[in-house]
Amino acid sequence: MIFCYDMFxxxxxxxxxxxYNVVGxxxxxxxxxxxxxxxxxxxxxxxxxxxLIPVLSxxxxxxxxxxxxAPVSFVYPLMEFLTGLFFVLVYLRIGLAWxxxxxxxxxxxxxxxxxxxxxxxxxxxxxxxxxxxxLTVVRVFIHPLGLINYLLGAVIGFGVMLAIAVIxxxxxxxxxxxxxFFVGMYTGIAGTILTLFLASLIGSAIGLTMRGMGKLxxxxxxxxxxxxxxxxxxxxxxxxxxxxxxxxxx
Ligand SMILES: [Zn+2]
Numbered sequence: 380m381i382f383c384y385d386m387f388x389x390x391x392x393x394x395x396x397x398x399y400n401v402v403g404x405x406x407x408x409x410x411x412x413x414x415x416x417x418x419x420x421x422x423x424x425x426x427x428x429x430x431l432i433p434v435l436s437x438x439x440x441x442x443x444x445x446x447x448x449a450p451v452s453f454v455y456p457l458m459e460f461l462t463g464l465f466f467v468l469v470y471l472r473i474g475l476a477w478x479x480x481x482x483x484x485x486x487x488x489x490x491x492x493x494x495x496x497x498x499x500x501x502x503x504x505x506x507x508x509x510x511x512x513x514l515t516v517v518r519v520f521i522h523p524l525g526l527i528n529y530l531l532g533a534v535i536g537f538g539v540m541l542a543i544a545v546i547x548x549x550x551x552x553x554x555x556x557x558x559x560f561f562v563g564m565y566t567g568i569a570g571t572i573l574t575l576f577l578a579s580l581i582g583s584a585i586g587l588t589m590r591g592m593g594k595l596x597x598x599x600x601x602x603x604x605x606x607x608x609x610x611x612x613x614x615x616x617x618x619x620x621x622x623x624x625x626x627x628x629x
Contacts, residue, residue: 389463396462397433401433407503421449433459477521485565489608496604502554514564533563533610538570562611570614578610
């Protein structure tokens, strides 16, 4: 039975991931998420139902438009797959408890904002602000670590990132600063501090890899949001374990 729940949540997550791609790309431009229907951004042809199956369609079409052969970004299927994967992992970690709601909201927001950050190199307030309000309201009712823990995490995360942004004079985007308020509300104090370190590690690794592949010029900025999201979700899932391990070693 547990296996069935997993498969269901994976499919559920992958379909949601498909929708999150649309939200992350259209909402920052002020476009409707309903119309126009999904189309090839290169030739404008409306996509058939079988071309809209998350992950599978992209694989079947080998990442190209069927008619004009324009490449379709691998970001689409990647985000669909990751949403499904994280939905399942959050469920396996939390189980059927109210915190599952907060867990899935976190994954959803990080996926949507990562899409926006990858496409537009910014984390749009139009998505971030409602997300912060939503999670804060949820945290008033659901707070396994205590409400104060999350509020302090949000203030500390925002404060540390603001200091980094001011000191580095633009080396850190203010969207990333505001995103850490959300991270704090998601993971609490310890989780936020761990996320700060892990996000820097992931960001550096991605930056160095892209530079190595010649896809990034020295000092050229690249989106940090996906690294923050990945780190926050990872810490949300497994962070408390690391934290305890650390203190037991001491
Ligand atoms: Zn096309």
